Amino acid sequence: MTHNNMGWNFDNSYARLPERFFESAEPTQVSSPKTVLFNKQLAEDLGLDINELQTEKGTAVFAGNTLPEGAQPIAQAYAGHQFGNFTMLGDGRAVMLGEQIKPDGERKDIQLKGSGRTPFSRGGDGRATLGPMLREYIISEAMHALGIPTNRSLAVVTTGESVMREIKLPGAVLTRVADSHLRIGTFEYAARWGTEEELRELADYAINRHYPDIEDNPDQYLTFFREVVKRQAELIVDWQLVGFIHGVMNTDNMTISGQTIDYGPCAFMDVYDPATVFSSIDVQGRYAYQNQPGIGQWNLARFAETLLPLLHEKQEHAINQAKEILGEYKDFYDDYWLAGMRKKLGLHNQEEQDEVLIQGLLDIMEEHNADFTNTFRALTIDKPEKTPMHGTEAFTDWFQRWQERLSRQEKSKDEVHQLMKRSNPNVIPRNHLVEEALEAAVQKGDFTLTERLIEVLSSPYAYTDKQEPYTELPEPSDRPFQTYCGT
Numbered sequence: 153m154t155h156n157n158m159g160w161n162f163d164n165s166y167a168r169l170p171e172r173f174f175e176s177a178e179p180t181q182v183s184s185p186k187t188v189l190f191n192k193q194l195a196e197d198l199g200l201d202i203n204e205l206q207t208e209k210g211t212a213v214f215a216g217n218t219l220p221e222g223a224q225p226i227a228q229a230y231a232g233h234q235f236g237n238f239t240m241l242g243d244g245r246a247v248m249l250g251e252q253i254k255p256d257g258e259r260k261d262i263q264l265k266g267s268g269r270t271p272f273s274r275g276g277d278g279r280a281t282l283g284p285m286l287r288e289y290i291i292s293e294a295m296h297a298l299g300i301p302t303n304r305s306l307a308v309v310t311t312g313e314s315v316m317r318e319i320k321l322p323g324a325v326l327t328r329v330a331d332s333h334l335r336i337g338t339f340e341y342a343a344r345w346g347t348e349e350e351l352r353e354l355a356d357y358a359i360n361r362h363y364p365d366i367e368d369n370p371d372q373y374l375t376f377f378r379e380v381v382k383r384q385a386e387l388i389v390d391w392q393l394v395g396f397i398h399g400v401m402n403t404d405n406m407t408i409s410g411q412t413i414d415y416g417p418c419a420f421m422d423v424y425d426p427a428t429v430f431s432s433i434d435v436q437g438r439y440a441y442q443n444q445p446g447i448g449q450w451n452l453a454r455f456a457e458t459l460l461p462l463l464h465e466k467q468e469h470a471i472n473q474a475k476e477i478l479g480e481y482k483d484f485y486d487d488y489w490l491a492g493m494r495k496k497l498g499l500h501n502q503e504e505q506d507e508v509l510i511q512g513l514l515d516i517m518e519e520h521n522a523d524f525t526n527t528f529r530a531l532t533i534d535k536p537e538k539t540p541m542h543g544t545e546a547f548t549d550w551f552q553r554w555q556e557r558l559s560r561q562e563k564s565k566d567e568v569h570q571l572m573k574r575s576n577p578n579v580i581p582r583n584h585l586v587e588e589a590l591e592a593a594v595q596k597g598d599f600t601l602t603e604r605l606i607e608v609l610s611s612p613y614a615y616t617d618k619q620e621p622y623t624e625l626p627e628p629s630d631r632p633f634q635t636y637c638g639t
């Protein structure tokens with residue numbers, strides 16, 4: 153490994169796509185950057201020099217003040233359906249430095265978010281504020297630790313400059329790491345404004361990067377579509393199983409790789425209520441918890457539309473093929489969901505009535521305003537008395553049915569516990585914890601709570617005593633928690 157360049161080892165394949173797909177965009181210099189969070193483990197995994205990166209030189213890179221060797225800064229073009237309406241977008245406040253080739257050969261996008269205006273900024277200032285960048289860092293890293301596909305966070309720097317929102321707020325830049333930033337919206341952009349050849353180049357690029365196994369498949373674009381459908385179904389199941397509400401499932405926030413992206417208005421639900429919405433801008437509840445699976449399919453339909461010219465020369469035939477695969481989404485989704493829920497209840501095998509058993513518990517949880525995570529936690533640690541529905545006839549009956557079901561599988565108590573512990577997180581980034589940490593960081597420049605929270609959330613299935621305080625529920629509040637798209 154070369155240490156003189158901090159271990160950067162760029163190969164910028166995206167920038168070799170037709171020019172239509174990106175614009176050159178240098179990050180804007182900032183006055184006095186300071187690294188406030190740095191992800192050593194991730195840096196090491198990327199093959200970077202953690203000592204060098206912790207010096208001023210590293211900070212300068214994370215701030216966009218110095219370009220690392222081999223970087224080719226660009227802003228990507230994309231479009232998207234936002235709350236159902238098609239619009240032209242593009243990286244308006246993000247600059248991709250390049251693709252880091254890891255020591256194991258894997259390729260990762262390295263992007264600075266909040267690094268100033270780009271040709272896609274429209275009226276925006278290209279900036280980001282500290283609170284939301286810390287939030288993205290905390291939650292994306294928590295998602296990774298939960299085992300959910302996601303982009304990751306390498307560093308947050310404060311810029312030393314203030315950013316004007318409704319009030320003046322401290323500016324920050326996040327360094328984001330992703331399998332790629334290809335979005336459904338990238339394909340919508342290509343289909344709307346590109347030539348068919350450019351669309352094909354984009355699809356080939358995406359297949360090569362994320363689905364290389366299907367490259368020689370005779371029906372490769374159809375197979376590509378099916379693979380993306382599967383990954384999206386799996387991803388949304390992962391969200392549902394931990395009570396994660398993305399909050400802004402616009403097509404520009406749905407990746408082709410199947411990783412979670414955009415942690416703007418997201419949050420984890422406390423009380424189990426399928427209608428939960430956190431985002432203050434989602435007044436219709438379009439992206440409520442219970443709507444996520446259906447919206448996933450809607451987004452994939454938009455994706456399918458973009459691929460039609462590649463699927464078959466006869467449009468009607470192409471539409472039928474796409475429809476058939478889109479119709480498989482629900483089956484993929486249901487299968488993954490059932491498999492995941494079985495694990496949450498310690499079920500190693502399958503019985504036909506499992507879905508009834510699972511739904512039975514969810515109904516009781518909903519009726520009693522039970523906390524989503526802590527209900528499964530209570531069952532995992534053999535403390536059903538910790539649930540608000542304990543003692544009710546319905547729950548007693550359900551619990552007995554569950555115990556009978558468990559006894560019908562040939563698994564020891566320990567095996568059941570182990571499976572449940574692996575499937576039910578002990579700790580999640582609860583809103584009150586995240587908000588408390590962000591407030592200390594933004595108001596007082598104190599990052600202790602943030603660091604501790606990141607540490608605790610890095611092993612959500614550990615069930616350690618140290619995690620105990622983080623499992624406490626927030627004080628009941630008369631105002632439901634809301635996330636603001638304020639950035």
Ligand SMILES: Nc1ncnc2c1ncn2[C@@H]1O[C@H](COP(=O)(O)OP(=O)(O)OP(=O)(O)O)[C@@H](O)[C@H]1O
Nearest residue numbers: 241242243244245273276277278279414415416639
């Ligand atoms: N302050 C800003 N200046 C310029 N463009 C912005 C700004 N904030 C958001 N945008 C752009 O508006 C669009 C929608 O914003 P959104 O909040 O969904 O994205 P984001 O959080 O900036 O980026 P990403 O989706 O990559 O995480 C994006 O194209 C984004 O680049």
